[in-house]
Amino acid sequence: MLDPSSFIKESIDKIKKTIGDKKAIIALSGGVDSSVSSVLVSNAIGNNLTAVFVNHGLLREGEADYVKETFQNRLNLKYVDASNEFLDELEGVEDPEEKRKIIGEVFIRVFEREAEKIGADYLVQGTIAPDWIESDGNIKSHHNLALPHGMVLEIVEPIRELYKDEVRILGREMGLPDGIVNRQPYPGPGLAVRIVGKITRQKIEICRKTNAIVEEEVEKVGLDKTLWQYFAVLTNTKVTGVKGDMRDYGYLIVIRMVESLDAMTADVPKLPWELVKTISKRVTAEIPEVTHVALSVSDKPPSTIEFA
Structure with missing residues (x-):
């Protein structure tokens, strides 16, 4: 059974040793996984983490304002409105896999621009256990991501061994609002x-x-x-x-x-x-x-x- 207090302490120590005084970046969606990961890593390295919230024009009603209001005083938050960039690429696309591919490609393009501005060395991801169990079963904790223009980021996944109910427990322990902790999952696209x-x-x-x-x-x-x-x-x-x-x-x-x-x-x-x-x-x-x-x-x- 998860002991949230011990998990937070051990994670912060591990993150500090891993990232040190280098810069990290995370894509904050406003969902519980990325929110908990953002706050956890921010508690370890402070403003050396930049949480980038990208508005791809496919958010729920009022979502952009809600996420900004929730985190603007808690995280080093960067809001990027790239909705026109995404929607121009998606206009008229019908195939579901093609939609996902386009969204992924545009997101990487937008995110890479922000990572370059920040000079990040690490990419924090809110991966949890079902994500990798349902994909390829990969149990490797750290690996490198090469972005399209050659920028290489080392990946940190602080909650990858947890399930959604455990992530919610962690969020409550760190004082996240109920609206975030109990938020229903929302797909990246x-x-x-x-x-x-x-x-x-x-x-x-x-x-x-x-x-x-x-x-x-x-x-x-x-x-x-x-x-x-x-x-x-x-x-x-x-x-x-x-x-x-x-x-x-x-x-x-x-x-x-x-x-x-x-x-x-x-x-x-x-x-x-x-x-x-x-x-x-x-x-x-x-x-x-x-x-x-x-x-x-x-x-x-x-x-x-x-x-x-």
Whole structure:
């Protein structure tokens, strides 16, 4: 069982010995893993860590302001609005793997620019156990990353042996706000993996507004305390509906809510029907482009948690 106090002390000592007085950089997303890693390393090396928060234009509603307000006085925080750079590259892209590839490539490009400005020697990552267990099973703790223009950073992963519930315990111990500690996981590519089909700025706004309604209603009934993730997916399917006295032809939204301990498996729980109906009514009333709302009931496996 994790002893958070001992883990923090041992980690700080190890980080100080590893990084010393050199500079490090971390991509802060605002999720619990990168947030805990950022604070932990900052407690060890102070302002020699720069936490870079990149806005790729695919964030949830109000997320950029929330992350900045939470960390601007706690970390050496650098905010980079690269949304146009990302969205210009993604415009019209349909294939989900191509979306992920583009986002990854643009992110590395943006992040490399910031790393060069800082003169960083180390890259801190918020890798946790399920990340490498589900990928290639790599158990190597430290390795080097060569960025496209030849910059080499040594990787430090201070929480790579922990699971999500343990990371949350660590966050509480370090005094992070509940809004960060209990935050549902959010994919690195953001809303891009919750839009099936071509990416457009209009679709991003539809998905963002719908997702905000889902989060608001789930939190109203207190289910955010037990659900692992809850979000909206904008499909590339259009269906006939009625808005006012007129027939309409709008998008199909799928609502996804799952319970899990570590994302290795996930179950769709029994949900309050009034919650589902309320979300559906709000989405179709408040978002003109949507005419139909459906509920995903598939567990992981065979499905994945995200759609794309």
